[in-house]
Amino acid sequence: MKISNIKYDLPIDENVIISKRNLVSGEQIIVLKPKMIRKTIENWVKNNFSFHISSLYVIDEIDRFELFYYVIHRKSNLSFILAEVLDYNNPTTQTISDLSGTIFYEGEATEMFGINFEGNKVTEVFLPENWNKGFPMRKGWEKSKKGDKIE
Amino acid sequence: MIKLSEKIQGKEINIGPQHPALKEPETFRIVIESEKIVDAIPILGHTHRGxxxxxxxxxxxxxxxxxxxxxxxxxxxxxxxxxxxxxxxxxxxxxxxxxxxxxxxxxxxxxxxxxxxxxxxxxxxxxxxxxxxxxxxxxxxxxxxxxxxxxxxxxxxxxxxxxxxxxxxxxxxxxxxxxxxxxxxxxxxxxxxxxxxxxxxxxxxxxxxxxxxxxxxxxxxxxxxxxxxxxxxxxxxxxxxxxxxxxxxxxxxxxxxxxxxxxxxxxxxxxxxxxxxxxxxxxxxxxxxxxxxxxxxxxxxxxxxxxxxxxxxxxxxxxxxxxxxxxxxxxxxxxxxxxxxxxxxxxxxxxxxxxxxxxxxxxxDRTLVIDRDLDKQYIMNSNDLRNFAIKVYQEDEIL
Amino acid sequence: MVVIFRVLIYPGIGFILFLAFTYDWLYRKILAKFQLRIGPQVAGHKGVLQSLADFIKTSTKEEIIPDKSHKVIFEYLPIFSPLPLLLALFFIPINSEYAIINNQGDLYAILFLISLFAAIQITLGWASGNNYAMIGASRSGLQLVSFGIPLVFASITSVMLAGSFSFSDIVIYQRDNNWVIWGVGFLAFCIFLITSLAEMEKVPFDTPEAETEIAGGWTVEYSGRKYAFIILSELLKEVLMVGLTVTLFLGGPTGPTFGMDGIVKKILFTIYFLLKSSAVIFILSLLSASLARLKVSQITEGTWSLLTPISIMSVILIIII
CATH class of the missing domain: 1.10.645.10 (Cytochrome-c3 Hydrogenase, chain B)
Structure with a gap:
């Protein structure tokens, strides 16, 4: 049973969708207009659309960031991806950690890529305290070389 | 590391990073009132390998x-x-x-x-x-x-x-x-x-x-x-x-x-x-x-x-x-x-x-490479280490 | 001379220490058998010296004094912690009907010394200034309060049957009549066993030390020589509780003497004492191996609503009979 074969009306406003594309594994990536993800998910919570956000991941595309939410709707066995394109110099979006348990996922994206989630206080998950060497998962970041002095 | 609440009232105990209950290093900051748990904050990231x-x-x-x-x-x-x-x-x-x-x-x-x-x-x-x-x-x-x-x-x-x-x-x-x-x-x-x-x-x-x-x-x-x-x-x-x-x-x-x-x-x-x-x-x-x-x-x-x-x-x-x-x-x-x-x-x-x-x-915890950047004088290759070990051994014998 | 020999070597301090280390080895070995392990096996024959080796090794380790601790108490109290228990063990008859110290108020003295040790535990936990230790100390106090009444009522049973608070009288009564455990005293014996598990801080009542919860409880900050003394006091407590059980319920060291007298009788009595206490240790380790640790709230609830009423009832039963 391939996921893409299932027809199901997604409760997403057609007006906010910019584009759609498919992954190799069949999941649809639905790119939304900036800052529309929170509104969409607020709608789901209001309409009792039971969803499961399996993961949140970010890809550094050199000139922009792409933020992906992997969503599963268990009742209809449907999975799809909500995406948002973020500006490279000022990557900002709204948090959904109060609506779903994504608090650590967002914190990780903040410390690894420098993406600012408005309203989420968690900004450090994995890195040591007082980390000041930039955002390590960005493409340009290089690990420190031998011989660098420790403060 | 995560800091959820700034000011914490009550007694605080740390479960971890090293604790007999945990089989892997991780910290849970637990705020307690006598035996009851009031707040719990996990601190992740002790086993980062990048x-x-x-x-x-x-x-x-x-x-x-x-x-x-x-x-x-x-x-x-x-x-x-x-x-x-x-x-x-x-x-x-x-x-x-x-x-x-x-x-x-x-x-x-x-x-x-x-x-x-x-x-x-x-x-x-x-x-x-x-x-x-x-x-x-x-x-x-x-x-x-x-x-x-x-x-x-x-x-x-x-x-x-x-x-x-x-x-x-x-x-x-x-x-x-x-x-x-x-x-x-x-x-x-x-x-x-x-x-x-x-x-x-x-x-x-x-x-x-x-x-x-x-x-x-x-x-x-x-x-x-x-x-x-x-x-x-x-x-x-x-x-x-x-x-x-x-x-x-x-x-x-x-x-x-x-x-x-x-x-x-x-x-x-x-x-x-x-x-x-x-x-x-x-x-x-x-x-x-x-x-x-x-x-x-x-x-x-x-x-x-x-x-x-x-x-x-x-x-x-x-x-x-x-x-x-x-x-x-x-x-x-x-x-x-x-x-x-x-x-x-x-x-x-x-x-x-x-x-x-x-x-x-x-x-x-898996995400980041933390390269412990050492001062140059502390970097040893295997040969140096071997010589160092021999030296220590000899000094030990003299003592 | 004889008095000094009795106090210092046999059946005094030397023999008591020997018992402490051997009983601990026995307890660990039996527990290991229940848990499909081998247990100690390196030091001495089948690891019989393991507890002594642990004691010596621990006392040579580095000592760390935390900043938050109360320095004077932290430094000196651990050394005195085995003393009340050592003193209490002088009251236990080991090689004859009469112990080193015997008078009319033996049981009072023992109960007082047990409470004194619990007070030392609480003070030690408080003095180390660690949150784990404080939780452990408060749990220790809670257990003292919860198990105090069952302990007293269970031991009162033998006193009522023998008509005396003196251990010598109790032992002589059991020698001439039946052991207390056979008959009305059996219920009291069971209660006493449960209580001694709690006093020894073994599973399921090891909440003051609960390794996986509060990482060692009131002992957590002590290291080196201080910890060695704490270990010693715990081992002595084991001997004390086992010795009390034997004295109060299993007829003390008495047994058939085959008409012997003098030294041979004393040796026979010592062997009987060892056999009886081994049986008690076997039961205790079986109980400890087959149960999980209970929560503090469950323990207090259980003691006040179940153990205390039953112990009172067993006393009433004896009064009626």
Missing amino acids: IEKLCESRNSDQNLYLIERICGICSFSHQGNYAKGVEEIAGIEAPPRANYIRVIVAELERLHSHLLWLGVLTHEIGFDTFYLLIWKDRELIMDILETITGNRVNYGVNAIGGVRNDLNEMMIKQLFSLLPILEQRIQKIKKIAVNDKTIQARCKNVGTISKKLAEKTNATGPTARSSGINWDLRRDNPYFVYEEIKFKVLYDTKGDVYSKIILRLDELFESISIIDQALNNLPNGPILSKIRGKFNGATISRIEAPRGEDLHYIDFRNDKIPYRIKVRAPTYANLVSSMNVLVGHHIADIPVIVASCDPCFSCT
């Missing part, structure tokens, strides 16, 4: 063995998941015999992982006799895994396009003779777990995760299934050859730690039946369709690891080296729900609740 970043500088075959080392217990799940994803991108399918072998190893891994978890849990509640009894039976599975793959952990059984080790007649015979023994042993363990009053006193109505909370906090695997979410990737998004095998997806509605014990033990019987069916239907043929070269495409690969849904995002852009790999281990998803139910319980419940989601912190 595997995601490292993956971006290694080719697809090397990553196979790097990703396996995310976790020692569910190493097959991570490696199999990655191999499955790359096969999807390359557009090839592993031969049927390889997929059957994968199912057998995956289920053996589930068996030993669940038994390990139950052992740890009973150790947390101070029932060491039961814990040693369980781990003795777990050794049977470890031994058979060693026979099949050559290793007790980090089996290295997968390759892109199939598996590395074939099963021979002797191994199949051993597996067939082991299964009834295992079933009998697990039956005995379940009998103790069901009848023992002290286990019930410590685990019933403790750490109850409601269905609503499990849905809201994105719990997966046995943690979600014990709260009434009927979801198992082996049935709902079949991979390998699970669609050809008959098994039941078990779930419970209570959501407390005790229901998790019973649920996991019941899952073991299903696993044994799956192995039995896979061995009976094992087709002949090749085990590896080798593929090399550059890949192009992105995929999300998910499999049902012992602890829950394991998700890998794999992105190749016409290269041998992946552009981005993202690993979402099951503990990462289940930790939030466990943290949410801690408040209001007693100190004695902390290890039970933390252990109840089968935490694997090494899976959770």
Whole structure:
């Protein structure tokens, strides 16, 4: 049973969708207009659309960031991806950690890529305290070389 | 590190980074009032190895063995998941015999992982006799895994396009003779777990995760299934050859730690039946369709690891080296729900609740490379070290 | 001379220390058998010297004094912690009907010394200034309060049957009549066993030390020589509780003497004492191996609503009979 074969009306406003594309594994990536993800998910919570956000991941595309939410709707066995394109110099979006348990996922994206989630206080998950060497998962970041002095 | 609340009232104790209750380094800052928990803050990140970043500088075959080392217990799940994803991108399918072998190893891994978890849990509640009894039976599975793959952990059984080790007649015979023994042993363990009053006193109505909370906090695997979410990737998004095998997806509605014990033990019987069916239907043929070269495409690969849904995002852009790999281990998803139910319980419940989601912190912490940048004068090559050791030895002798 | 020999060597301090280390080895070995392990096996024949080796090794380790601790108490109290228990053990008859110290108020003295040790535990936990230790100390106090009444009522049974608070009288009564355990005293014996598990801080009542919860409880900050003394006091407590059980319920060291007298009788009595206490240790380790640790709230609930009423009832039963 391939996921893409299932027809199901997604409760997403057609007006906010910019584009759609498919992954190799069949999941649809639905790119939304900036800052529309929170509104969409607020709608789901209001309409009792039971969803499961399996993961949140970010890809550094050199000139922009792409933020992906992997969503599963268990009742209809449907999975799809909500995406948002973020500006490279000022990557900002709204948090959904109060609506779903994504608090650590967002914190990780903040410390690894420098993406600012408005309203989420968690900004450090994995890195040591007082980390000041930039955002390590960005493409340009290089690990420190031998011989660098420790403060 | 996470700081949720700025000012904390009351006494504060740290569970971790080193604590007898935790088998891996992790910190839980617990605020207490006499014996009651008021607030609980997890501090992650003590076992960072930077595997995601490292993956971006290694080719697809090397990553196979790097990703396996995310976790020692569910190493097959991570490696199999990655191999499955790359096969999807390359557009090839592993031969049927390889997929059957994968199912057998995956289920053996589930068996030993669940038994390990139950052992740890009973150790947390101070029932060491039961814990040693369980781990003795777990050794049977470890031994058979060693026979099949050559290793007790980090089996290295997968390759892109199939598996590395074939099963021979002797191994199949051993597996067939082991299964009834295992079933009998697990039956005995379940009998103790069901009848023992002290286990019930410590685990019933403790750490109850409601269905609503499990849905809201994105719990997966046995943690979600014990709260009434009927979801198992082996049935709902079949991979390998699970669609050809008959098994039941078990779930419970209570959501407390005790229901998790019973649920996991019941899952073991299903696993044994799956192995039995896979061995009976094992087709002949090749085990590896080798593929090399550059890949192009992105995929999300998910499999049902012992602890829950394991998700890998794999992105190749016409290269041998992946552009981005993202690993979402099951503990990462289940930790939030466990943290949410801690408040209001007693100190004695902390290890039970933390252990109840089968935490694997090494899976959770994996992202960054922290290169301890040393001062130049402290860097030693092997020769220097050897000379240094000899010098120390000589001085010691003089003294 | 004889008095000094009795106090210092046999059946005094030397023999008591020998008992402490041997009983601990026996307890560990039996527990290991129940748990499909081997147990200590390196030091001495089948590891019989393991507890002594642990004691010596621990006392040579580095000592760390935390900043938050109360320095004077932290430094000196651990050394005195075995003393009340050592003193209490002088009241236990080991090689004859009469112990080193015997008078009319033996049981009072023992109960007082047990409470004194619990007070030392609480002070030690408080003095280390650690949150784990404080939780452990408060749990220790809670257990003292919870198990105090069952302990007293269980031991009163023998006193009522023998008509005396003196251990010598109790032992002589049991020598001439039946052991207390055979008959009405059996209930009291069971209660006393449960209580001594709690006093010894073994599973299921090891909440003050609960390794997987509070990482060692009140002992968590002590290291080196101080910890060695704490270990010693715990071992002595084991001997004390086992010795009390034997004295109160199993007829003390008495047994058939085959008409012997003098030294041979004393040796025979010592062997009987060892055999009886081994049986008690076997039961205790069996209980400890087959149960999980209970929560503090469950323990207090259980003692006040179950153990205390039963112990009172057993006393009433004896009064009626």
